[in-house]
Amino acid sequence: MPLMSLKEVLADADRRHYGVGAFNVLNIEMLNAIIRAAEEEQAPVILAFAEGHQKYIAMETIAPLMLKAAREATVPVVVHYDHGRQFENIIKIMHYGFTSVMFDGSTLPYEENVRRTQEVVRIARILGVSVEAELGHVGGAEGVPGGEDDPQACYTDVNQAADFVARTGVDALAVAIGTAHGVYRTRPKLDLERLAAIKNRVGIPLVLHGGSGLRDDDFRQAIARGINKINIFTDISLAATRRIIAMLGDKDIPGSAGVVPYQGSDLLEGDFIQNASLTGYQDLMLAVTAAVKEEVKGKIRLFGSNGKVAGPAPPHARQPGRWPSL
Template sequence: MLVNLKTVLEKAKTEKYAVGAFNATDLNTARGIIAAAEAENAPVILQFAEVHGQYISLEQAASMYLQLAQTAKVPVVVHLDHGENFDTIVKAMHLGFTSVMVDASTQPFKENITRTNQVLEIARALNVSVEAELGIMNAEDGSGALDYDQMDDTYTNVAEAAEFVKATDVDALAIAFGTVHGLYKAEPHLNYQRIKEIHDKTNKPLVMHGGSGLKDEEYRESIKNGITKINYYSTMSYEVTNGLRDYLNKNSDAFLFDVDMKTIELVKENIAAKIRVFGSSNKA
């Protein structure tokens, strides 16, 4: 069933687990994600990232993902990930997305609040949830140099987070505490204390971006301290591609529909394993 983000995250916050948020750029990946959520009886967030518009259009994603969500046996949020352009965000809401992220994190603090409130005004009228971001991370596509030794300078500031939430009353807040987008080039050092402080000051569902490549224990500790939405994509993408390469090497007579079915199966296995770690199994 199609639901909004606020509904699934408020329950996750109360019961202390995280809901997985997974990007798809095609129908088979999306089917694999939904199949995993149904197998685990878990709520799930199916995401279209604005930067992936070069692989699938917003309109194509909307029609496929919304249909999958409406017919799913578990609660599914159809979410716009990293909406940077106001036009894209408004279009996503009109197409039926039940949640949008307004990413104005590279803007000055006041401008971030202004842009988030512009989106909220429309979203509230349509019962669409809104995620905003505060703090600096590398670019969503994994590009952008980060100095791992200096990263704590760019973590989300606790007092600013409290002020931001007071000024916007946003439904979920993405924070920077040591994770990076894409694959990790060095050992990550997560600041759990920072998550806890922001959680205590804001009492809002908090979002981890850059959820690829972390150890199970790092996910669990983040959730324990207040993370309720985890964006996970890059590792799944690489592992499924490797699995497909292996499958094709062993099956020289495969048809295209065999590859489609194998893709769904590999995505399902990969995502189901993460859902179990995030603690959202049987929370549908």
């Protein structure tokens, strides 16, 4: 199926009031799991690679794999660069063929955020790439404790959001309404009234970062008020870790209480090895793929994107990585 831009996929989500999951990819196991989950659920999906994850794998290595998997998928797939702060990385990833980029200027002074976002949008428009930006600041760090770090201190201002969207022309806006990246130690409280007010003023699809750890009803309420893209990493990371611990008979991981030690039967029938005993790392790879796939499928259903591939027909495929004549 042709690669899809973020703007194209979120237009249908906005029109039909559902959320599309953006799942961060670190390796082949995660990549395979996300694509399989989306295909089985007949859901559009966003494959994301975060700039901060280059300490785990270089974007030059993972980008071609993500693009190949997306092109071969039977459902609409967006290939997205997440939390891009370095201008040269954003330009490079667009050149590779990613169909969407996020410029994260959320920690910059407001006018500097506007100026830099405008420059990214100007270049992206030439290449047919969608742009997401962030206003306000979603704090914390993905995959680690600290998700509760005073999110109220950096809420998105409603009037500023309207000005920002009008001046930059971004396709989607990540907003700060009480979430944070990472593992929450206390239950977050979302400012849903603020979210509804922002949606009413800006009109474009809104993005929820720091989605891992929220209650199911939090997601439903947020989607009802204008969230169309939801970023997930910590939850799939923990799902993989819990499965490994179950196989190895250990504990001490968030959510691992009550996990039954691995017996071989918890690998998905038809997808992975059967009647296996732990023989090496290869078994862990298969188990991680199974665990991530289960977690992604659950999120797809929760966000309401399952069965949504029958939306507007995708446009003809553009040629990723090809610079147009100017």
